[in-house]
Amino acid sequence: xxxxxxxxxxxxxxxxxxxxxxxxxxxxxxxxxxxxxxxxxxxxxxxxxxxxxxxxxxxxxxxxxxxxxxxxxxxxxxxxxxxxxxxxxxxxxxxxxxxxxxxxxxxxxxxxxxxxxxxxxxxxxxxxxxxxxxxxxxxxxxxxxxxxxxxxxxxxxxxxxxxxxxxxxxxxxxxxxxxxxxxxxxxxxxxxxxxxxxxxxxxxxxxxxxxxxxxxxxxxxxxxxxxxxxxxxxxxxxxxxxxxxxxxxxxxxxxxxxxxxxxxxxxxxxxxxxxxxxxxxxxxxxxxxxxxxxxxxxxxxxxxxxxxxxxxxxxxxxxxxxxxxxxxxxxxxxxxxxxxxxxxxxxxxxxxxxxxxxxxxxxxxxxxxxxxxxxxxxxxxxxxxxxxxxxxxxxxxxxxxxxxxxxxxxxxxxxxxxxxxxxxxxxxxxxxxxxxxxxxxxxxxxxxxxxxxxxxxxxxxxxxxxxxxxxxxxxxxxxxxxxxxxxxxxxxxxxxxxxxxxxxxxxxxxxxxxxxxxxxxxxxxxxxxxxxxxxxxxxxxxxxxxxxxxxxxxxxxxxxxxxxxxxxxxxxxxxxxxxxxxxxxxxxxxxxxxxxxxxxxxxxxxxxxxxxxxxxxxxxxxxxxxxxxxxxxxxxxxxxxxxxxxxxxxxxxxxxxxxxxxxxxxxxxxxxxxxx
Amino acid sequence: xxxxxxxxxxxxxxxxxxxxxxxxxxxxxxxxxxxxxxxxxxxxxxxxxxxxxxxxxxxxxxxxxxxxxxxxxxxxxxxxxxxxxxxxxxxxxxxxxxxxxxxxxxxxxxxxxxxxxxxxxxxxxxxxxxxxxxxxxxxxxxxxxxxxxxx
Numbered sequence: 001x002x003x004x005x006x007x008x009x010x011x012x013x014x015x016x017x018x019x020x021x022x023x024x025x026x027x028x029x030x031x032x033x034x035x036x037x038x039x040x041x042x043x044x045x046x047x048x049x050x051x052x053x054x055x056x057x058x059x060x061x062x063x064x065x066x067x068x069x070x071x072x073x074x075x076x077x078x079x080x081x082x083x084x085x086x087x088x089x090x091x092x093x094x095x096x097x098x099x100x101x102x103x104x105x106x107x108x109x110x111x112x113x114x115x116x117x118x119x120x121x122x123x124x125x126x127x128x129x130x131x132x133x134x135x136x137x138x139x140x141x142x143x144x145x146x147x148x149x150x151x152x153x154x155x156x157x158x159x160x161x162x163x164x165x166x167x168x169x170x171x172x173x174x175x176x177x178x179x180x181x182x183x184x185x186x187x188x189x190x191x192x193x194x195x196x197x198x199x200x201x202x203x204x205x206x207x208x209x210x211x212x213x214x215x216x217x218x219x220x221x222x223x224x225x226x227x228x229x230x231x232x233x234x235x236x237x238x239x240x241x242x243x244x245x246x247x248x249x250x251x252x253x254x255x256x257x258x259x260x261x262x263x264x265x266x267x268x269x270x271x272x273x274x275x276x277x278x279x280x281x282x283x284x285x286x287x288x289x290x291x292x293x294x295x296x297x298x299x300x301x302x303x304x305x306x307x308x309x310x311x312x313x314x315x316x317x318x319x320x321x322x323x324x325x326x327x328x329x330x331x332x333x334x335x336x337x338x339x340x341x342x343x344x345x346x347x348x349x350x351x352x353x354x355x356x357x358x359x360x361x362x363x364x365x366x367x368x369x370x371x372x373x374x375x376x377x378x379x380x381x382x383x384x385x386x387x388x389x390x391x392x393x394x395x396x397x398x399x400x401x402x403x404x405x406x407x408x409x410x411x412x413x414x415x416x417x418x419x420x421x422x423x424x425x426x427x428x429x430x431x432x433x434x435x436x437x438x439x440x441x442x443x444x445x446x447x448x449x450x451x452x453x454x455x456x457x458x459x460x461x462x463x464x465x466x467x468x469x470x471x472x473x474x475x476x477x478x479x480x481x482x483x484x485x486x487x488x489x490x491x492x493x494x495x496x497x498x499x500x501x502x503x504x505x506x507x508x509x510x511x512x513x514x515x516x517x518x519x520x521x522x523x524x525x526x527x528x529x530x531x532x533x534x535x536x537x538x539x540x541x542x543x544x545x546x547x548x549x550x551x552x553x554x555x556x557x558x559x560x561x562x563x564x565x566x567x568x569x570x571x572x573x574x575x576x577x578x579x580x581x582x583x584x585x586x587x588x589x590x591x592x593x594x595x596x597x598x599x600x601x602x603x604x605x606x607x608x609x610x611x612x613x614x615x616x617x618x619x620x621x622x623x624x625x626x627x628x629x630x631x632x633x634x635x636x637x638x639x640x641x642x643x644x645x646x647x648x649x650x651x652x653x654x655x656x657x658x659x660x661x662x663x664x665x666x667x668x669x670x671x672x673x674x675x676x
Numbered sequence: 677x678x679x680x681x682x683x684x685x686x687x688x689x690x691x692x693x694x695x696x697x698x699x700x701x702x703x704x705x706x707x708x709x710x711x712x713x714x715x716x717x718x719x720x721x722x723x724x725x726x727x728x729x730x731x732x733x734x735x736x737x738x739x740x741x742x743x744x745x746x747x748x749x750x751x752x753x754x755x756x757x758x759x760x761x762x763x764x765x766x767x768x769x770x771x772x773x774x775x776x777x778x779x780x781x782x783x784x785x786x787x788x789x790x791x792x793x794x795x796x797x798x799x800x801x802x803x804x805x806x807x808x809x810x811x812x813x814x815x816x817x818x819x820x821x822x823x824x825x826x827x
Contacts, residue, residue, distance in 0.1 A: 232765035233691050236787030240697040243790050248704035
């Protein structure tokens with residue numbers, strides 16, 4: 001699904017790419033044209049001298065001579081055109097010389113004289129210019145130019161008559177000559193192609209960066225306009241009351257004064273609420289870390305109702321139909337779930353007629369009924385989720401404007417001028433909260449008045465039978481971790497992790513990519529914090545199996561990926577995360593600009609591959625690798641009294657990739673192995 | 677204690693909190709009689725029905741917005757000479773210009789104190805029809821520059 005906004009953005013990106021491409025062409029020509037012109041002029045001078053003053057040196061070749069002089073002239077003309085800013089003409093001249101002139105010359109010479117030393121020199125110049133001309137175009141122009149060059153080379157070499165004294169071995173010579181010529185041509189072409197590829201990516205990244213910057217700028221403008229507008233009226237109201245009370249108290253009845261004070265204080269509160277919303281947005285932007293728990297939907301809904309803003313009218317005079325399955329629960333953060341529901345209810349109240357009913361429904365949706373991640377525009381569901389639908393019977397929302405509502409400070413144009421209070425932050429916060437909890441939110445509305453709209457919130461299902469149910473040995477450490485509910489969280493348990501546990505065992509520190517230097521350091525000197533030393537350096541996880549390790553230690557940023565891989569390939573050894581974060585802190589994060597770009601490309605390839613295989617989802621470790629596409633979900637396990645596994649995904653739950661049963665079976669096997 | 681009211685004002689603004697404050701302030705400090713409307717259409721209706729001495733208009737309103745209301749009022753001979761004051765949160769010069777171009781007499785930006793609003797109302801009411809026409813003509817001739825001549 002593309003929105004007009006998305007079209008506009010990609011158009012803008014294209015414009016940026018186009019502009020930079022034009023600049024590249026101009027720069028290329030700026031080097032190419034004077035260089036060609038100078039070389040040809042020099043050649044022309046040498047030629048002239050040899051023809052007219054040193055005729056004994058070689059026989060005059062008039063075709064080459066005239067060609068060289070005219071090419072030199074054309075090149076200078078091209079340089080002049082470029083200097084005047086006529087890029088089109090300059091490109092045209094360059095193409096004429098390199099793409100038409102030289103081939104014609106070489107063909108003419110080859111046909112009349114066969115291969116000779118001068119012919120070969122011309123031939124090389126021709127080849128170079130042809131590829132240079134290719135540089136003015138795209139990747140395909142370069143490949144096309146090289147192929148054309150190959151064909152000409154082959155033709156010339158095949159057709160050229162044997163040179164005197166070499167008749168016997170001529171065929172062999174031709175073959176070698178052809179092979180060497182083609183090799184060099186492609187070598188040169190690949191060099192240019194590589195440059196072109198890098199350049200192309202840089203341009204793309206640049207376009208994205210500029211586009212993001214512009215988007216940010218737009219958001220900022222919107223923000224300022226909006227806050228400006230939203231603040232002016234309440235400030236004037238408050239200020240007005242103060243002035244009236246100050247200047248006109250004598251003429252006011254006691255009741256009027258009382259009312260004025262009450263109103264002024266209410267207006268003050270409106271201002272505070274507005275400010276708080278703004279601050280909340282900032283806070284959200286800074287941290288979006290949640291501590292997931294099982295949240296009872298019915299309880300959250302009840303709490304949400306009590307917290308509705310009475311100014312919006314509350315539920316007085318409204319029929320609220322609630323239809324929830326028994327014991328429906330989600331994974332999330334209780335306060336956030338309640339906030340989302342409060343927001344949705346208060347929107348439904350604000351944007352529908354005063355007596356119209358409201359409907360809240362919930363249902364569980366199985367993973368299988370979900371649309372494929374890659375086909376769906378939003379709300380990918382590839383694990384069991386709970387869908388909560390909040391329906392009103394108001395004016396509805398035009399479908400094309402619906403996605404915009406979840407942006408910061410976005411309000412429908414019709415609401416901007418209306419008397420419905422709102423600051424365009426509520427739905428944005430709902431979206432951020434929902435996504436942070438591994439869920440999603442969207443609108444279903446036909447835009448037809450009175451049909452209303454449905455806000456659909458989806459959160460991970462936390463039905464008892466879906467909760468991880470791996471048998472866990474109860475150790476003293478586990479109890480310390482407050483596992484009163486029988487469920488253990490490795491995040492807590494692992495804090496007790498000691499490097500001494502690992503002494504004398506073969507361990508490997510798994511890292512995703514790069515940072516070999518640090519790993520090598522760990523291998524030879526050990527970690528200065530915990531004394532941990534590694535015995536193997538493996539950067540690709542399937543090789544773990546072959547490494548014959550006792551333990552795998554996984555460093556923070558790499559661990560989810562490492563664990564996914566380890567579980568997927570039936571790692572025959574326990575896996576321990578670096579719970580103190582010491583290793584992680586020591587060598588920092590991966591989020592350099594370059595690292596992000598690489599990761600992004602890497603992700604794209606992964607997505608493409610998963611799509612090709614028809615997979616429903618992809619295990620991914622999120623924002624650290626620069627995609628930010630997938631959500632954060634918890635999945636924490638403790639295995640055995642001393643061995644711990646932490647599956648701390650920054651991205652999707654591993655259950656998305658692997659059927660949950662399979663995952664549990666494998667974890668169980670690991671637990672058994674650890675217990676032995 | 678209620679003395680003779682000096683004039684009847686019509687307030688058109690979608691924000692009821694603000695309307696409440698203005699009603700109180702203008703009654704108390706300016707001794708005006710106040711009528712109110714919360715959108716452009718009912719504002720227009722009331723303007724025709726009660727013929728207020730001056731109308732205070734917000735720009736961003738649901739339905740008929742402030743400019744449309746001003747044009748409608750100026751276009752109708754019945755209401756063409758009612759003094760109009762724009763009171764808006766849109767703080768842009770071009771808004772002010774289009775306000776004057778549409779035939780507004782005074783243009784105030786929120787937040788404005790009740791006293792400045794009363795001053796603006798008085799000035800708007802002091803303008804007679806001839807002056808109003810002259811000003812419109814001058815505005816048409818000199819473009820943007822004449823927005824400065826509000827005082």
